[in-house]
Amino acid sequence: MAEPFSGTTEHTPVSHHILSVLVENKAGVLSRIAGLFSRRGFNIFSLAVAPAAEDQRFSRLTIVVDAESAPIAQVVGQLNKLINVVEINDMRPDEATERELLLATVSVDDEGRAALLNSMAHAGASIVDFSANSVTISLSGTPAAVDAFERHLEANYAPVEVQRTGRVALPRLNPPA
């Protein structure tokens, strides 16, 4: 029986912030940001990059930062000094709606297939590819839910490959007071 897909986010530090960073779509911008984090000793836990919806000149990075490796104001201040960084939205986890995508290929025989489908239904995951003895599963959800589902797969199946995107986030519409 599958365990409930919720719980703590052990893949991320307790004290983390989510930075949603709008950057100019210029050559080397990712390297500038990665270089800044490494030379100033700031830790990145995850990083997602995509073209910004609002304007093709920009991309949006969602960076999960360990707020214990450096004061978050210092991280934001140093990032802001990069000429290609246009805007930074700094969110505490309780101020953000966060989602992450997981893709996992697991080996499964006929016997285990029903249990797998059951746990997938419980988690809201779907099959995106399959062969005779393995399936590729997709799950999008909160980082905590994705963590829990990944743990479940690791405990019960032989995962062939697991890929996560790192989270994206937007400010919550009704943040805590």
Place this chain on the structure above:
Amino acid sequence: MKITGAQSLIKSLEAQGVEVIFGLPGGAILPVYDPIIDSTIRHILVRHEQGAGHMAEGYAQATGRPGVALVTSGPGATNIVTPISNAYMDSIPLVVITGQVPTAAIGTDAFQECDITGITQGITKHNWLITDVADIPTVIAEAFYVATTGRPGPVLVDFPKDIAQTEVEWVDPPSFDELDLPGYKPQLDGDAELIEAAAQMMATAERPVLYVGGGILKARGAGALRTLAETTGIPVVTTLMARGAFPDSHELCLGMPGMHGNYTAITAMQEADLLVSLGARFDDRVTGKLDGFAPKAQIIHVDIDPAELNKVRRADIGIVGDAGRVTEALATVSASKTQTDRSAWWAQLSEWQERYPLTFEPAEEGQALKPQAVIEALAAHSPADTIVVAGVGQHQMWAAQHWRYETPYTWINSGGAGTMGFAVPGAIGAKVGEPGRTVWGIDGDGCFQMTAQELVTARVEGIPVKIAILNNSYLGMVRQWQEMFYEERYSEVYLTPDVPNFVMLAEAMGCVGIRVDRPEDVIPAIERANAINDRPVVIDFRTDASEKVFPMVPAGASNSDVVVHPTQREGA
């Protein structure tokens, strides 16, 4: 009219008002050197690219205008990395243009290829690789705008050879206002409410100190600083990067704080109830051990770089803005406030000043020269507006301590990076920017040997700088640390006094070489050097190797544990 990318680059530099380029040609930058022949811009041909970078820095520090250096790809570019790092640490507006291999060859390990934008990413405000010949005027305008505004700093433009050779229709560069840099908006004016609160905190402070850093000079704010100090009556300390921002002879001046600052400046900060930091960054050389630094002080921190606020020390009031403008606003607001009575504070400060002045023991008959005495003689016998440019080490500290700086931009040195070898090329750059003034490079024998070859440049290009080598035949500052902290176990610090023969070396480079061993010869040599204006002069002052820089806050110690000169210690 169609022109080449190379011509476009030179026209773009002319459009930014560049009057001089320090550089050295090579393969990838070769096309750019052709239109230089027809340009109004003066080109100074250096002997090593590091020299070009430091000259551009000396020029920028002396004039306030951006320094420009032009070098080729690969080793040409890597040779100028040290000056770029130096400019980044000391916030010097520096525009470096590097040649690059042709666009199609980038990434193939081509001859003299190196990823200079990657290498300099962490030590420039920004850098650009030009990929379209039509971008040249805009990129150059952006480069000058970024280098000179906000917190100034170095920028680098990497310029592939094929771009230089491509033809393009010339289009005038955009003005700074027209540039499209959505992520770059320096904030110049401080928040009015914070300024009011800061002025109030200053008025009521009983033991305040104005802690002034290099930012006040970058902001051309020395006048505003004087007004603020005189309006409030608050004493001023000037850091290594701010010497000259406030006159040393002023009754409110306490001089330089920090590892080799004077006792009163250091201790005033330690005992202060309020530090007003104007364009300073709480550098470890100023704070000493951070937990023990100024434990009773509230902090007002004014800086144009928001990331400096709360980086090292939490500010009670942090004001983002141009140090000059905020200082001026603070002075205006302070004019209508009554300052609290600080007679007890001044009595304390005066007592420290009387008890612990900067001091050294003069040379006795037959002893080697005292380096501090040489600095004092240089200061006393050179014109009042002389520019001093130092290398890094003991001589730098003595030059910062024992020369009394009365006007801004008369003291230039490598502070944050501590780049040995800065003095000779730095002095040459300063002299190019201020040709009518006397420029003395004060150097050590170790530093001098790192960049001395640029005296050839100075002679050939007609730049008559004067260099005083305080020759103690040691890497003196390292020797001092080994003496004090490594039980006098001297490891790899002895340089030998007579090899090279500095007089012959100077003369081989077309300069006048003078050697001084005896105290009575010091002043005549200085006067002789100051009278020579058709070529560089090098004076080899043979100084006492056992002389150490005091006061000193040992590395890792609290500023409360400052070690004063032996003659001022208990029982001395």
